[in-house]
Amino acid sequence: MDGIEAWFLDLYHTTGINLTIVYDAFDRERFLWGLLNTVILSVICLVFSVIIGIIGAWLLGARHAIPRRIVQAYVQFFRNTPPLVQMYFFFFALGPMFMTTVERHVGQMVFVSETPLLTSFHWAVISLSFFAGAFNVEIFRSGIEAVPRSTIEAAEALGMSRWQIYRDVILPLAFRICLPALNNNLVNLVKTTTLAYAIAVPELLYMSNQIWSDSVNVPEMMTVLLFVYVGLVAILVFAMQRWERAMKLPGFGR
Amino acid sequence: MKKLFTGVCVAAALSLSGQAALADVLDDIAERGVLRVGVKADYPPYGYLDEAGNIVGIEPALAQDVADLLGVELELIPVVSSNRMQFLEQGRIDLMIATMTDRNDRREVVQIVDPNYYSSGTNILAPTAAGLTEWEQLDGLPVCGIQGAFYNRKTEEEFGAEIVAFTGTAEALAALQQGTCVAFVYDDSFLISRLSEPEWADYEMPLQTIDDAPWGLAVALGEDRFAELMSGMIVNWHLSGRILALETEYGVDNTPFAERMHQLFLDINPSIER
Known part of the structure; x- marks a missing residue:
């Protein structure tokens, strides 16, 4: 490890390429912490947005008009507003409406103060999940509507209930149809997590910003950031393609 | 001299x-x-x-x-x-x-x-009720800051504060008022001008100014x-x-x-x- 650190320090002295995240323990820790936060934020939002998409698409097929209208309104609201504006709105406008008290130790004293119940990380999860979820609703709807009417009729003829048909026939087929579109949206979601820096979520862009401000190595950190996101998205795409292949039905969709 | x-x-x-x-x-x-x-x-x-x-x-x-x-x-x-x-x-x-x-x-x-x-340095804006007197007391406390400010690292590394950095002063001040952080670390001359406003009557600039830079x-x-x-x-x-x-x-x-x-x-x- 020391050898690697020395090599990068030498690289800085000889070429001026300053990668503090390799040889400076403080910067390295910050960077890895940012990377971890980005991964956690992405994974949580991926899961929630898919769940929101599935439930939303199911409600869109409901018999009653009210749940359909609610889902339509939700999709319109979240799809028509920029995610950065949503994030600011949630954190600064909605955040103060839900307060809690905390005890903070200031030296020997205890300082009791009001603080928002949800942290910036929570609001980022909520905002990003609902944002990506709105698109997922539409993506799943496209998959559901592509399931042949005759297949559903066949299931009805077998005496399956509405829920059984949705769970065992429509959803498995719809999932396979809409996977490429879902892939696209989830890739976008991972990239959109960078917006959370605006409400001080210590994710990768936030940490990198702090590192390049302290170490004045803006071009180096920009390059590192770019490659890290290429890597992160590549892992996601690889996993999704494996999944796509594993779920392939012989003869379906050709 | x-x-x-x-x-x-x-x-x-x-x-x-x-x-x-x-x-x-x-x-x-x-x-x-x-x-x-x-x-x-x-x-x-x-x-x-x-x-x-x-x-x-x-x-x-x-x-x-x-x-x-x-x-x-x-x-x-x-x-x-x-x-x-x-x-x-x-x-x-x-x-x-x-x-x-x-x-x-x-x-x-x-x-x-x-x-x-004249000169300005780094200080914090904090609720008077918090009773802060030393930089070291920020240990483990959430402190708002501005992204890219050079003293964020020092506040974090030397005093153990958890910096919550925003893009601009308006956001950071809003977060301080909403209780997201216990203090806001920034240029003392800027903080002084805020303290003269009635909105900030319950706040103070309690610490010794550090990193003085002369004007x-x-x-x-x-x-x-x-x-x-x-x-x-x-x-x-x-x-x-x-x-x-x-x-x-x-x-x-x-x-x-x-x-x-x-x-x-x-x-x-x-x-x-x-």
Whole structure:
């Protein structure tokens, strides 16, 4: 490890390429912490947005008009507003409406103060999940509507209930149809997590910003950031393609 | 310091004799009957607009002192950080007193006068109820900051605070008021101007200012006679307690820098007290 650190320090002295995240323990820790936060934020939002998409698409097929209208309104609201504006709105406008008290130790004293119940990380999860979820609703709807009417009729003829048909026939087929579109949206979601820096979520862009401000190595950190996101998205795409292949039905969709 | 004091004596002697071989900006000012000073108009209490639209504040008051000494009228010209040195270079102002941090690269563009007349550093804005007194007490507490500020790392590394950094001061101040953090770490001169607003009545700037960076007033390059006069002026401001008095007048707690400079020059010439 020391050898690697020395090599990068030498690289800085000889070429001026300053990668503090390799040889400076403080910067390295910050960077890895940012990377971890980005991964956690992405994974949580991926899961929630898919769940929101599935439930939303199911409600869109409901018999009653009210749940359909609610889902339509939700999709319109979240799809028509920029995610950065949503994030600011949630954190600064909605955040103060839900307060809690905390005890903070200031030296020997205890300082009791009001603080928002949800942290910036929570609001980022909520905002990003609902944002990506709105698109997922539409993506799943496209998959559901592509399931042949005759297949559903066949299931009805077998005496399956509405829920059984949705769970065992429509959803498995719809999932396979809409996977490429879902892939696209989830890739976008991972990239959109960078917006959370605006409400001080210590994710990768936030940490990198702090590192390049302290170490004045803006071009180096920009390059590192770019490659890290290429890597992160590549892992996601690889996993999704494996999944796509594993779920392939012989003869379906050709 | 000895060298500085000698410089001051020389400056005083020069300004008294009032003779110079070549016409310079001092002659221009005398001929014009007007001293043009570039000051800030958006940085209370150092330079801001009063209700009548006049530029007032600590720096305009200092500018008035210079005009009074020269026996000419004062014309205040509002400048901003991005154009203040150009105003001086182009001769649109004779003197600049505009909250400018003294940096070596700036000394190459304009003539920054020694000694420094003021200084700002890093401090925090915190609710009075928190009762903070030491930087070390920030250990483990969430502290709001501005993304890219150089003291974030220090506050985190040396004092153990958890920095929550936003993109601008408005967001950080909102987060402080909403209780996301216990304090806001920023330039003390900015925090001082917030404290004068009723909105921040329950807040204080409780810690010892750190990372002091001095402010320099400046004349155009090559205006040595005016610079020497201003050196004497600044020493006199420190010595007589003029800057401390102006801070009090404009509702600012006396800054450690102004107190230190006052004491420093008193020690050199204790006779002033009599």
